[in-house]
Amino acid sequence: NGTSKPPPTPSPLRNSKFFQANMRILVSGGAGFIGSHLVDKLMENEKNEVIVADNFFTGSKDNLRKWIGHPRFELIRHDVTEPLLVEVDQIYHLACPASPIFYKYNAVKTIKTNVIGTLNMLGLAKRVGARILLTSTSEVYGDPLEHPQNEEYWGNVNPIGVRSCYDEGKRVAETLMFDYHRQHGIEIRIARIFNTYGPRMNIDDGRVVSNFIAQALRGESLTVQAPGTQTRSFCYVSDMVDGLIRLMEGNHTGPINIGNPGEFTMMELAETVKELIDPSVPVKIVENTPDDPRQRKPDITKAKELLGWEPKVKLREGLPLMEEDFRKRLGVQKK
Ligand code: NAD
Ligand code: UDP
Ligand code: UDP
Secondary structure, three states: OOOOOOOOOOOHHHHOOOOOOOEEEEEEOOOOHHHHHHHHHHHHOOOEEEEEEEOOOOOOHHHHHHHOOOOOEEEEEOOOOOOOOOOOOEEEEOOOOOOHHHHHHOHHHHHHHHHHHHHHHHHHHHHHOOEEEEEEEHHHHEOOOOOOEOOOOOOEOOOOOOOHHHHHHHHHHHHHHHHHHHHHOOOEEEEEEOOEEOOOOOOOOOOHHHHHHHHHHOOOOEEEEOOOOOEEEOEEHHHHHHHHHHHHHOOOOOOEEEOOOOEEEHHHHHHHHHHHHOOOOOEEEEOOOOOOOOOOOEOOHHHHHHHOOOOOOOHHHHHHHHHHHHHHHHOOOOO
């Protein structure tokens, strides 16, 4: 369209003989659940040097313990709402609390993280000529009126609700990504992530899979929020990380949905967790929170066609892996 400028060339510093690694990668939010699994995968490649910038709001050093002190790894305590000066080739921008209880806890901070944080990451990408990937969310579709959701759908989002700091925040983040792409020629990638689960989720993080597993292991009632017929589609974290890396390495800006199309009601999920962990725990219907989307399922045609990606781990295969991790952390032995 004539308005795009070519992307700036990567910093000449990268060619210096002092740099051993071929690719220096920044992961903002890398101490969190998805971020730390992404770091594990990136570190497996000896050509990668990984820098994590995280303020530890919901993440922790524990998630990265095995890399601390590694010569190709660096951890910086940093809040992305402040400018960051580093020299990198790629940026995976994940920093943002993902669980409703945490993103609602300080809504103003959440929107600053999404808007100012993304602006700073884009300013950084522009200065050093890095490619940047944003982890957006299926929440940009709001309480969707189309089902399943494909990337062309513009969404049904409440701009003034208690979730807006997160979903509208991510929508602005996507807008900023495209404006930097069109105006400054930045290489961008946008992933719309659907509900993801797996080991290292915060035990008390409030999301449904972690809640049900922790409750079943503690012998407490599983709290299904009313009506229990609302649906979600759950992607195991290793599939998610694989999708994110393919998107970064591929040639498509996105947005591209990354998620598992297997759709379950919350009641079905509760029954599955019961069956796997402890059939004797009761299910309790509790009050829901405002603006809870009634249904959600990704259309992953684009991911399949453009990235050659589709999820491999089924819910019934992934849940036991998470159970194992939660048992260790909660100190509950298998009977
Ligand atoms: P998480 O809360 O475990 O990780 C987020 C990380 O970002 C944490 O380590 C946290 O400390 C850090 N962080 C938060 N605010 C920050 C700030 N201002 N500066 C620096 N670091 C900050 O969540 P997650 O599940 O790993 O999610 C990672 C990304 O994926 C998020 O951007 C989230 O919106 C997106 N996402 C996740 C899901 C999911 O189901 N887990 C679904 C859709 C989108
Ligand atoms: N920025 C950053 N690191 C950099 C370059 C920029 O954090 O290496 C921040 C910068 O502080 C600014 C934002 O990114 O707030 C946007 O930068 P840009 O250069 O696009 O805009 P400007 O500084 O001209 O407003
Ligand atoms: N949910 C539930 N019990 C819980 C926590 C959540 O039934 O203990 C429901 C919630 O009402 C929603 C779904 O599970 O319909 C997914 O909620 P979560 O917070 O995990 O993710 P999101 O709403 O962001 O998809």
